[in-house]
Amino acid sequence: MNIQWYPGHMVKSKREIQESLKLIDVVIEILDSRIPESSKNPEVDSIIGNKPKIIVLNKCDLAEDSVTFEWIKYYKKVGINSIDVDSSTGKNINKIYNVVKETVKDKLDRRIEKGIIGRPIRALIIGIPNVGKSTFINKLTSKSSAKTGDKPGVTKSRQWIKVSNNFELLDTPGILWPKFDDKRIALHLAFTRAIKDEILDIEELALELIKEIGTLKPDAIIKRYNIEISSDPFETLKRIGSKRGCIISGGNIDITKASNIILEDYRTGKMGKISLEKPGEVE
Incomplete structure (x- = not known):
């Protein structure tokens, strides 16, 4: 992305x-x-x-x-x-x-x-x-x-x-910079809504967020949604959708709705306090 x-x-x-x-x-x-x-x-x-x-x-x-x-x-x-x-x-x-x-x-x-x-x-x-x-x-x-x-x-x-x-x-108005060379920085800006959702692939963004939180603080996902985390972020996203009632015809999961739920839960703190960056990572 x-x-x-x-x-x-x-x-x-x-x-x-x-x-x-x-x-x-x-x-x-x-x-x-x-x-x-x-x-x-x-x-x-x-x-x-x-x-x-x-x-x-x-x-x-x-x-x-x-x-x-x-x-x-x-x-x-x-x-x-x-x-x-x-x-x-x-x-x-x-x-x-x-x-x-x-x-x-x-x-x-x-x-x-x-x-x-x-x-x-x-x-x-x-x-x-x-x-x-x-x-x-x-x-x-x-x-x-x-x-x-x-x-x-x-x-x-x-x-x-x-x-x-x-x-x-x-x-002053908020200003970004012309080109995000670091994918991780771009994702972090997108996770926190510094970039408009309208220009993003919300489903892919949710999968990236699941991968990062699943590595940094997996208990945040487990406790929030009462699910087991899969090694496959897409499977985890489907489990979240199932728990949150994101069901469409044929019993399938509404992936877009589930994606919006996890992004909103992170952005509003419903998943708990989660820091994505630590000073030890800074050169």
Whole structure:
């Protein structure tokens, strides 16, 4: 399965981000806690240059706590401040401003020395589609400042959002990169709905997800569907369909319906907390 998705507005968004950097004090890069490496746009660091950056590991409610903790240690080791966040419930949202202040402390000190007082910290929010940027912003501001939706590509343009007198955000559309050379990265993006389902082969995607979870955390499938995992992912998918009543005429299994069920169960955490990537795998 060749997975590629790079709609035209992403080219414009990348250009607008570059143009906005002169107004920005710090970049907040939002990653998916389940797939921190795959959800990191490899072009971001070259785009933002030497701007200070913090990493927000969003959707931490869907990732394994111990693995997320390992990621935070990894980022600290390479000199990046990071924090795990669940934007839906607001976990650790109230700590964001302090992490931002710590990251730009030297810059704030220089401003004070020059007598510049009262200027708000301006942060650029950046991340791939459907990583939860808008939900993060809305929870941070305690209002519906940004459009949200459980599909990629909801935010279409830049917008300034005031968090407080001391803190402002620039929201940007999610951007991917033109070509996914690594199949594993492409699959992880598809599993987590960073890529539109409409352009994917859902049945093949479900089989790939079964293979990966069956290797990493087979009990998640066994407990969720009360089945035995087969060495053949297609057989496992049929067993899931049978358990979930995906029966069509002739007693056959509706494979498409069963595929959508397992993908949705993973995406919403109904299979439990499952991290697909660990920092030890990163070079």
